[in-house]
Amino acid sequence: MPAPTVAELEAKIAQLEQQLCQAQKLTALGELASTVTHEFNNVLMTIVNYAKLGLRQRDEESRTKSFEKILAAGNRAAKITNGVLGFARNRAPGFEPTDLARIVDDTLLLLERELTKYRVKVDCYVAAVPPAMANGNQIQQVLMNLMINARQAMPNGGRITIRLSYDAEAGTVDLMVRDNGSGISADKLPHIFDPFFTTKTGPDASGKGGTGLGLSMCRNVIEAHHGRIRVESTVGKGTAFTIKLPAAKNVPPPVIDMAAATPASAITSFATPVEPA
Numbered sequence: 001m002p003a004p005t006v007a008e009l010e011a012k013i014a015q016l017e018q019q020l021c022q023a024q025k026l027t028a029l030g031e032l033a034s035t036v037t038h039e040f041n042n043v044l045m046t047i048v049n050y051a052k053l054g055l056r057q058r059d060e061e062s063r064t065k066s067f068e069k070i071l072a073a074g075n076r077a078a079k080i081t082n083g084v085l086g087f088a089r090n091r092a093p094g095f096e097p098t099d100l101a102r103i104v105d106d107t108l109l110l111l112e113r114e115l116t117k118y119r120v121k122v123d124c125y126v127a128a129v130p131p132a133m134a135n136g137n138q139i140q141q142v143l144m145n146l147m148i149n150a151r152q153a154m155p156n157g158g159r160i161t162i163r164l165s166y167d168a169e170a171g172t173v174d175l176m177v178r179d180n181g182s183g184i185s186a187d188k189l190p191h192i193f194d195p196f197f198t199t200k201t202g203p204d205a206s207g208k209g210g211t212g213l214g215l216s217m218c219r220n221v222i223e224a225h226h227g228r229i230r231v232e233s234t235v236g237k238g239t240a241f242t243i244k245l246p247a248a249k250n251v252p253p254p255v256i257d258m259a260a261a262t263p264a265s266a267i268t269s270f271a272t273p274v275e276p277a
């Protein structure tokens with residue numbers, strides 16, 4: 001049998017990467033299932049309790065209030081299902097102008113309960129930015145991965161800062177996720193994007209992490225978007241991941257490479273910016 005050609009091997013790698021990405025998504029969906037079940041229980045409790053109240057209290061005011069609460073709970077449930085369905089749906093693999101603020105919102109909604117449980121506060125700074133040229137599902141997956149990693153780096157709770165901004169010069173929409181958790185040591189930092197690199201002993205109590213596939217998936221997705229992902233971290237202080245995606249209608253000029261290759265000095269307390277190859 002002739003040895004496979006380079007082209008054949010490359011095609012095989014591309015195929016395996018796609019399968020890996022799909023498997024990652026299924027894992028993330030499994031993780032969501034428990035969150036969503038709990039959310040729905042809360043919503044149902046609200047609906048049932050206010051329905052009872054409305055039946056018991058026959059005055060107009062109580063009934064109106066009950067209906068309003070029931071409606072709000074129903075709307076919240078619909079938002080959650082839409083979020084999950086949007087995440088699960090296999091949209092066309094193409095990129096389209098995508099509102100990243102909306103993706104941040106959807107993701108926070110899905111992770112809200114879990115973040116509260118682990119005493120993680122979220123600060124969100126969302127500037128008015130142009131849409132990014134992106135596949136919304138994939139970017140949401142990236143954001144989920146970054147947020148879950150951040151949460152896991154803060155076992156005693158902490159703070160996640162999300163910042164959405166526009167880099168007019170580079171023509172990119174930038175999404176940063178920063179935590180004030182354990183940080184990553186300089187010897188590990190160059191490896192965190194490698195497939196199967198993990199410092200976790202296995203999935204945590206909520207079934208997340210420990211495969212070492214999260215960041216490698218993130219890198220693949222961002223590279224497919226012709227974007228950039230970078231990390232800055234200081235042990236004991238925390239870690240910031242920034243993804244830079246081309247803004248729609250404004251495909252970044254090649255100069256973006258130079259900009260991204262310059263170590264970010266904006267955050268002086270963070271060391272060793274690393275660009276995955």
Ligand SMILES: Nc1ncnc2c1ncn2[C@@H]1O[C@H](COP(=O)(O)OP(=O)(O)O)[C@@H](O)[C@H]1O
Nearest residue numbers: 149150153192198199209210211212213214215
């Ligand atoms: N926010 C973070 N803070 C500290 N370490 C991190 C953070 N994100 C990623 N890491 C490190 O990078 C490794 C790889 O992450 P990832 O690819 O998501 O795999 P996993 O979460 O399954 O370990 C983690 O095991 C951890 O050591």
Ligand SMILES: [Mg+2]
Nearest residue numbers: 149209214215
């Ligand atoms: Mg992870």
